[in-house]
Amino acid sequence: MIATMYTLDRKDCKALGLKDVYGVHKAVYNLFPENNGQGRDFLFADKGGDWNGRKILILSHREPIQPRHGAIDCREVPAAFLDWDYYGFEVVLNPVRRDNASRKLIPVRGRENLHEWFLKKAPGLGFEVEPHSLQVSRMGVEAYAKDGTMRTHNTATFIGKLRVIDPNAFKKSFAQGIGRAKAFGFGLLQLVPLTSDIQ
Structure with a gap:
């Protein structure tokens, strides 16, 4: 990489x-x-x-x-960069969830809802987040014009500390990005290795 x-x-x-x-x-x-x-x-x-x-x-x-x-x-990016157990992270995401009845993607809004959404999402991505470290900022909508029409992406920035629980899934999340709208600058997991645990 x-x-x-x-x-x-x-x-x-x-x-x-x-x-x-x-x-x-x-x-x-x-x-x-x-x-x-x-x-x-x-x-x-x-x-x-x-x-x-x-x-x-x-x-x-x-x-x-x-x-x-x-x-x-x-x-x-050195191969060993992804071998740590703990990292500080920042990631800009397009927070949405699929409605079970309509199958439509529904934006996740509100700091508490976003906080809960990300904590639940993290284990499937190969890591868990220290809840008290998690900050949610820059919540809003990215609007842009394409093909003569206005389009939007729900956006929020997540910052905190994580512990790797599934190294293979974690490496995949880093290499492929997480969430939706990656073509528009979402999903890049920005990491800083930490030498001690997240307590």
């Missing part, structure tokens, strides 16, 4: 038309030409920025091409 920081200054952002999540989506996809029909093999998280520019974190199975605008800094 390759971790890349994509750095864009103000002129780059203007040239790429980075006005919304769809603009960021297109800028990142341009770094990864069609892969013999294999589909998307990368994840990204918009780290935001300020008046001067922005940064986008990318995790991929292959190196991105050199961009026309901005600069990339690529580093191999």
Whole structure:
């Protein structure tokens, strides 16, 4: 796996038309030409920025091409990086649940509901979260225009400490991302190894 920081200054952002999540989506996809029909093999998280520019974190199975605008800094993710027991984490998710009756996807809203939703979801992803460490922020909706229509994604950022309970599932969650709308910058599990437990 390759971790890349994509750095864009103000002129780059203007040239790429980075006005919304769809603009960021297109800028990142341009770094990864069609892969013999294999589909998307990368994840990204918009780290935001300020008046001067922005940064986008990318995790991929292959190196991105050199961009026309901005600069990339690529580093191999060491195999041992995923062998720790405890991590601090941050992940931006599209929190939805499927309604049993209608089969429609329903947005999960409200801090307490989001907190409970993520704690229940985590074990299936190979880890458990220390409940008292879990913070939910930046709750809202990402809106963007595509094909002449306005579209939206429910969004929330989850930050906390986790303990790995199923190493294989955890590695899959890291490599493939978690949740829905990964093509639009959701689901990249950003990790920092911790040397002690989460108590």
